[in-house]
Amino acid sequence: MHAEPGDWLVVKGTVVDSPDEVGHIVEVRRADGTPPYLVRWIRDDHEALVFPGPDAHVVTAAAKSEEDSHERRRISALQDAIAGKPHIEQRTLRTRPRKS
Incomplete structure (x- = not known):
């Protein structure tokens, strides 16, 4: 997985009919663009350091x-x-x- 600041992290809902979680990638901690990412979640504007799992993908800006x-x-x-x-x-x- 590769990301740059300004990209979006999408985590698929794990329960039927649950929405995807979408967050704006604020900071990438490694020079090669691999996780972890500092993400501001759209749902509640909370920022968290995220190590995305296999249910997540990056969408470019x-x-x-x-x-x-x-x-x-x-x-x-x-x-x-x-x-x-x-x-x-x-x-x-x-x-x-x-x-x-």
């Missing part, structure tokens, strides 16, 4: 940013659908306004 952008677009499209408005991506497909 860039990958997390892309995931977040994708999720924001998905939520925006859902909100537009609920409101009955065409989503921005659908609007750009039209070449001219509809005639009434």
Whole structure:
């Protein structure tokens, strides 16, 4: 496992229907990027020194940013659908306004 400060640590829930634990890696203690990591947990803003187990993985800051952008677009499209408005991506497909 390799991480850099700014990456995210995701620990899979160990019980059915339990959420994943997600934490922001604040500090990497070793020069080669291996554990332990100082992690600030999103759930309660608690910081802890973590030696991740096999149920954990690191998500790079860039990958997390892309995931977040994708999720924001998905939520925006859902909100537009609920409101009955065409989503921005659908609007750009039209070449001219509809005639009434």
